[in-house]
Amino acid sequence: MKKFALIGAAGYIAPRHMRAIKDTGNVLVSAYDINDSVGVIDSISPDSEFFTEFERFQEHAYRLKRQSATALDYVAVCSPNYLHHAHIAAGLRLGCDVICEKPLVPNREVLDELAQIEKETGKRVYNILQLRHHQAILDLKAKVAEEQREEKYEVELTYITSRGKWYMESWKGDPRKSFGVATNIGVHFYDMLHFVFGKLQRNVVHYADNYKAAGFLEYEKARVRWFLSIDANDLPDSVKGKKPTYRSITVNGKEMEFSEGFTDLHTVSYQEILAGRGYGIEDARHCVETVEYIRSAPVVSAAPGEGHPVLARLSI
Template sequence: MKKFALIGAAGYIAPRHLRAIKDTGNDLVVAMDINDSVGIMDSHFPNAEFFTEFEDFTAFVEDNAMKGNKLDYISICSPNYLHAPHIKYALKNGIDVICEKPLVLESHDIDAIKDYENKYGAKVNSILQLRLHPSIIALKEKVAAASYDHIFDVDLTYMTSRGKWYMKSWKGFDHKSGGVATNIGVHFYDMLHFIFGELKQNEVHFRDEKTASGYLQYERARVRWFLSIDANNLPDNAVKGEKLTYRSITIGDEELEFSGGFTDLHTQSYQNILAGNGFGVDENRVAIETVEKIRVMPIVDAGDKAHPLLNKVL
């Protein structure tokens, strides 16, 4: 049984990590969040220690290590801009990491983290769960089996509508979240690289605080993409459910069906990590560099590369 800590226990994604720790037969020793709405912990680890101050959390971790009860893993679900310092804290204490996406906001932090890994002998594992989704794996195999000179045409559309609270939270500030393309899209860019290979071209056709759109050329695909948290941009054929979420990936004339199959992907990620088969720092580099450029590169005219929904925001 491995001993875990969790940073960011009150966050949206934390329950998936709590479940994964429990389902893999391990123990949560301590959790930390500046917010104290963490009653979900009682359903998984009612005896875990909890702190709202990072200094109290680190003192507990280090005191226990001195007593021979060193942690095996720290799972990081904190706001995006805190991932790098929280990862570095764990590595400096010789504790392996399981970190939510995006691993970091800036590509130079990837190199720094690798230096920490080498110096302190601990390892970073990242949650890239789309790489484990059966539909994504099947598409990757289909692309690999196709003639190498065939370039696939892909449209990626993802909208997950958010209320006024979003822009007032850390997610509404680019220097904390990385902006909308990073916060809701980084795992899609990782998926595209995973399936279609090396990134050749990156264009941005529109970017504001709630929406971004552009074009990516990969080794095996031409991708028009559109990401938004604004319900006004939902396409006419969207199913307006409780969360006003719409997700579509088309490859040629076929739609990739992957609306289901997400339930256990975090648990599967943990199983792989515990078996020594997790996704490390380098697997994140292409996606991090992609969104890093999307945040700052000049807006260009879309021309014939425009996503079909781009006219909603122009």
């Protein structure tokens, strides 16, 4: 049984980590968040300590570290994106391996810094790249590998996840803290595209604002037109009023809708990490570099055949 601490316990994604810790037969020893709306702990890990000041959380962890029987093994990081680096570094220096939500960090410079801290501490950082465990994505990857086409696949990626007015009032709506909509809701999709279709060769942005973004990516094996949005008005008519989220990949004109099958992917990710097969810094580098470029890239008009169909409805 491994002993876990969790940073960011009041966040949206934290309960999935809590359940993954429990479902893999391990124990949540302590949790931290500046907010105290963490009643979910009662139904998952009621014996966990809880702190609203990081200094008290950290001192508790140091006390546990004095004896091997109580020392923490892992720190799970579910805090706002801009705090990931600091919280990962703190976990490593506590003598723990760290499991962090996406996006791991904002850019390659910080990735290199974390790699240095790994060397200094002898501990590892793991990133939750859950789409690598989704069965539909694994099936697509196997199909691409088997077919070995000379021509590149023509792909359309659409991800629309409705968010209310609260979103822009939270840290997620502040690009200094979330790093923008393409990074916050899209980074693991870019990882998935790399996972399936190989190295990125071209990266072009066609539209970008606080609510949505669109562009074109060319990989070794695919040409990808992508669109990401938090605006419910962008949902297809077939989905509006029925579901708040729409995820779709079209490969050579054939749609692979994969809105289902996400429920247990964090638990699968934890199982793989605990078995020594987790995804680390170098696995995350490709998608981190992809979103780093998207944030600073100039917005240009789409070349023929490279624009996502939704671009026709957007005013640039």
